[in-house]
Amino acid sequence: MHLHNIDPLTKLISRNYLLDIIKTKLEHPNVMNKLSLLYIEFDDLDRFNDLFGYDIDDQLLLQLTKKFQNIVDAESVVARVGNYQFAILLYIDNIKEKSHELAENIIGLLREPFCIGENMFYVTASIGISVLSSDISDAYKLLKTAENTMRKIQKNGHNNIAFTKLLTDESLKKEIELMKDLPSAIDSGEIYFVYQGQYSHDKKKFVGAEMLTRWNHPKYGYISPFIFISLAEKSGMIGPLTIKLLIEASKMFERLEADGIKDFSLSVNISPVVLMEKSFYDTVVFLLDSYGLKGKNLTFEIMEDTISNNLDSFAKLLNKIKDLGINIAIDDYGTGHTSLSYLINLPIDYIKIDRSFVTGIDKETKKFLLLKTIIEMASTLDMKVIVEGVEEYSEDDLIKMFKDMTIQGYLYCKPIEEDEFMKKVYLDE
Amino acid sequence: MKKILLVDDIDFNLEFEIKLIKNIIEEKKIEIEIDTANNVTNAIELINSNSYVAMIVDMHLPDGSGIDIAKVAREKQPATRIAALTIYPSQYEDQKEYFDMFLKKPIMLDSYKDNFLKLLNI
Numbered sequence A: 001m002h003l004h005n006i007d008p009l010t011k012l013i014s015r016n017y018l019l020d021i022i023k024t025k026l027e028h029p030n031v032m033n034k035l036s037l038l039y040i041e042f043d044d045l046d047r048f049n050d051l052f053g054y055d056i057d058d059q060l061l062l063q064l065t066k067k068f069q070n071i072v073d074a075e076s077v078v079a080r081v082g083n084y085q086f087a088i089l090l091y092i093d094n095i096k097e098k099s100h101e102l103a104e105n106i107i108g109l110l111r112e113p114f115c116i117g118e119n120m121f122y123v124t125a126s127i128g129i130s131v132l133s134s135d136i137s138d139a140y141k142l143l144k145t146a147e148n149t150m151r152k153i154q155k156n157g158h159n160n161i162a163f164t165k166l167l168t169d170e171s172l173k174k175e176i177e178l179m180k181d182l183p184s185a186i187d188s189g190e191i192y193f194v195y196q197g198q199y200s201h202d203k204k205k206f207v208g209a210e211m212l213t214r215w216n217h218p219k220y221g222y223i224s225p226f227i228f229i230s231l232a233e234k235s236g237m238i239g240p241l242t243i244k245l246l247i248e249a250s251k252m253f254e255r256l257e258a259d260g261i262k263d264f265s266l267s268v269n270i271s272p273v274v275l276m277e278k279s280f281y282d283t284v285v286f287l288l289d290s291y292g293l294k295g296k297n298l299t300f301e302i303m304e305d306t307i308s309n310n311l312d313s314f315a316k317l318l319n320k321i322k323d324l325g326i327n328i329a330i331d332d333y334g335t336g337h338t339s340l341s342y343l344i345n346l347p348i349d350y351i352k353i354d355r356s357f358v359t360g361i362d363k364e365t366k367k368f369l370l371l372k373t374i375i376e377m378a379s380t381l382d383m384k385v386i387v388e389g390v391e392e393y394s395e396d397d398l399i400k401m402f403k404d405m406t407i408q409g410y411l412y413c414k415p416i417e418e419d420e421f422m423k424k425v426y427l428d429e
Numbered sequence B: 001m002k003k004i005l006l007v008d009d010i011d012f013n014l015e016f017e018i019k020l021i022k023n024i025i026e027e028k029k030i031e032i033e034i035d036t037a038n039n040v041t042n043a044i045e046l047i048n049s050n051s052y053v054a055m056i057v058d059m060h061l062p063d064g065s066g067i068d069i070a071k072v073a074r075e076k077q078p079a080t081r082i083a084a085l086t087i088y089p090s091q092y093e094d095q096k097e098y099f100d101m102f103l104k105k106p107i108m109l110d111s112y113k114d115n116f117l118k119l120l121n122i
Helices: A017-024 A047-052 A056-071 A094-110 A139-157 A171-189 A226-236 A238-258 A281-290 A311-323 A365-381 A393-399 A418-428 B012-028 B040-049 B066-076 B089-098 B111-118
Strands: A035-042 A075-079 A086-090 A112-116 A119-121 A124-129 A193-199 A205-217 A221-223 A265-269 A298-304 A328-333 A351-352 A383-389 A404-409 B003-006 B034-036 B055-056 B081-086 B101-104
Touching: A017 A035, A017 A086, A017 A139, A017 A365, A017 B055, A035 A094, A035 A139, A035 A404, A047 A265, A047 A351, A056 A086, A056 A094, A056 A112, A056 A383, A075 A311, A075 B034, A094 B003, A124 A139, A171 A193, A171 A205, A171 A226, A171 A383, A193 A238, A205 A238, A205 A404, A205 A418, A205 B089, A221 A226, A226 A238, A238 A265, A238 A281, A238 B089, A265 A328, A281 B111, A298 B081, A311 B034, A328 B012, A328 B111, A351 A365, A365 A383, B003 B012, B003 B040, B012 B111, B034 B040, B040 B055, B040 B066, B055 B066, B055 B111, B066 B081, B066 B089, B081 B089, B081 B111, B089 B101
Parallel strands: A205 A265, A265 A298, A298 A328, A328 A351, A351 A383, A383 A404, B003 B034, B003 B055, B055 B081, B081 B101
Antiparallel strands: A035 A086, A035 A124, A075 A086, A112 A119, A193 A205, A193 A404, A205 A221
């Protein structure tokens, strides 16, 4: 095989060599409806170079190659046919079903993050499939049809996950549309923020609030944050969204101060994807300096379930953030699968006890005792506690037994818009 | 002093860009004066009465497009370096001639900084 037939980075065969292989296959008898080609294009891999540094795209391509090679059988051929384009040639019975299955497997692979060093990446792609038939009967046509199919659906997906016609269904179409609309929704303010107050039993007033993100989509209406945050994480939009959230926090601090409300804390959720971005720390420093966030009572909430297994580097990063004067809270405490040792290794100021440990404490003694134990443990480790999901007076009465409790739940405050929230805070002051 | 023009209809974005540029100016120890406009009309008024080394123009404006601004700027001040700020750079493939570069929205700190310096040939 000539060197120019091999891609020097991935060691996969090239576009021209793939065409030669297809031509050879075409010489086999009964090849009709047994041969298909998947044309896969990855979206904007070079954007990761901006975020994480030079040549991350190359490393991602190498990992993708490895994953492809692991999921195809010995009869299939994987080729690199362009910068971010791969093709897989399948030669098998039940070709339509098998191609469909393989495309789904590939999309499935992409739902998992890629890890390079300490960074985590979500990669998205569009896949076009063509099957050898009387209409598509030569090597070039097979490749070109798959590519064209991919291009067509890629337009719908606009640099995001898109599927061949074979794979499209309503929910996926919606997902693609939402992903496409995310950047402008962030830019235009269609995605906005609400506040859920945190009430102190001891001080008998609101002492802080968690800022939550909302999206009222013009076509689909209310979109659950679980959905659009995950889409933002996949599409590289979580960084800009977090920047917007932090700037909004700075405006809220200004407003609170102008109204004479001091010592008020604001918490924002920080996705592990953002946290692991190389530029995140510098971004936070910039926002602190430029938007007057320095010295403010700002808390970063990190979901327990996303705490990295690499505790050492995670701790290092959180310590750096803490040195900037930002508090760290563990969100949804008790729901993760991480070893509890993180409580010792990470610089945690608050633990937010998940609602599942709170709902029903007035009815189940064991549940109440578990909550009591968690509160005592936190206090021993010098961490403050925020109890989430308090919805009943009977639950709240039991929590009042403990000192220095902060409550975040519908009983005191639903997530509400800024003006309404400010009225609530004034009433308590 | 060198002057630049920023055009965006969303104040939040303008404020963010100004702070970012001030940060770069401080870091690189350069002196730049920043003018801002919220729409095409305003921007063209400013171009008619000022000389800019560079401008960063949002493509989607209430009374027109960034192209309307770039066309006037190219005629009046051919040496001005112009960057388009847009979510979808690929939509403007045919109008590339009016711009020296395309910056992606929403703004990412690192790439904005790098591109800003390139725009100013620094």
